[in-house]
């Protein structure tokens with residue numbers, strides 16, 4: 099059943115475009131808000147968004163718009179697909195228009211200084227809104243090309259979860275519900291850091307053993323950190339945890355992986371990010387994560403190693419040597435046996 103109101107998607111990048119298309123394919127009228135009037139006009143005329151999703155036809159049910167206030171006024175369900183660095187500054191000025199709306203963040207990042215996840219920022223600026231997150235192994239291009247894909251909508255608000263499932267479920271996209279908003283969102287933010295490391299390893303010609311070790315030990319670190327923050331470790335065994343970690347650490351379509359690959363080829367961080375020209379959230383997340391892990395005294399050797407390479411002048415070989423020669427540890431030591 100289609101909504102009586104249009105559905106808003108905020109953000110004219112690759113993921114906003116992919117989600118807007120999915121909704122429109124399901125018969126929804128979508129107001130796709132972007133800040134650039136030229137981009138909106140070009141999409142209206144050509145039905146393509148070549149800068150972010152070249153070759154993908156934009157469904158006629160997607161209406162590119164640039165009036166944010168009018169968009170928020172017209173819609174009850176609003177997907178937020180803005181970079182984490184832009185979300186607060188874009189939405190704070192229109193905070194009063196968000197009251198009572200269903201806001202679903204798809205943004206996978208952490209705010210510097212506050213260490214807030216994106217749905218927590220939404221809650222902060224719009225306490226009267228109904229809040230959820232959408233996260234999972236969802237490479238935008240594959241979603242747009244109709245690869246069979248699953249995602250998770252997470253909120254304590256069951257009605258919101260059902261609304262999102264009804265709006266997005268289709269022949270190629272399946273949405274699972276979760277009540278653990280914090281765990282689902284944390285998984286999406288943390289995995290970007292490990293995708294940078296996986297990209298580096300690939301550029302260095304490392305094999306499948308290395309990839310598997312990285313993904314598994316990344317899961318250990320992520321879970322250890324999440325448990326320290328009081329999250330449910332079981333969420334990390336789901337699509338938004340290990341699922342997203344696998345896809346992002348395995349695919350050259352991931353922008354975080356691409357940044358890592360460029361670093362592994364010897365580019366500076368600045369050049370790697372410039373060459374990408376899109377958002378790689380892990381670059382900002384690593385800074386705040388390293389500091390938080392130290393503050394909370396959580397053992398995160400991969401995070402510390404990547405930070406040392408990017409910001410402390412260590413070489414890849416120095417860090418690899420330190421990681422492989424670290425004191426012996428036990429394998430699965432990060433899930434408490436009681437309490438969950």
Ligand SMILES: NC(=O)C1=CN([C@@H]2O[C@H](COP(=O)(O)OP(=O)(O)OC[C@H]3O[C@@H](n4cnc5c(N)ncnc54)[C@H](OP(=O)(O)O)[C@@H]3O)[C@@H](O)[C@H]2O)C=CC1
Nearest residue numbers: 110111112113114133134179180184205206237238376377
């Ligand atoms: N791409 C993917 O596969 C997936 C991405 N995500 C998450 O979605 C979020 C958005 O990423 P994605 O769509 O990929 O990013 P892209 O890099 O593809 O696009 C970024 C978009 O954000 C816009 N933008 C940047 N700053 C502002 C601002 N201040 N106000 C308004 N709009 C702004 C850009 O506009 P302009 O062109 O005018 O600069 C552009 O449209 C990220 O957190 C990402 O982790 C989640 C799942 C999958």
Ligand SMILES: O=C(CO)COP(=O)(O)O
Nearest residue numbers: 234235236237352353354
């Ligand atoms: O989150 C993603 C896939 O689930 C997209 O990852 P990148 O931002 O690294 O492209």
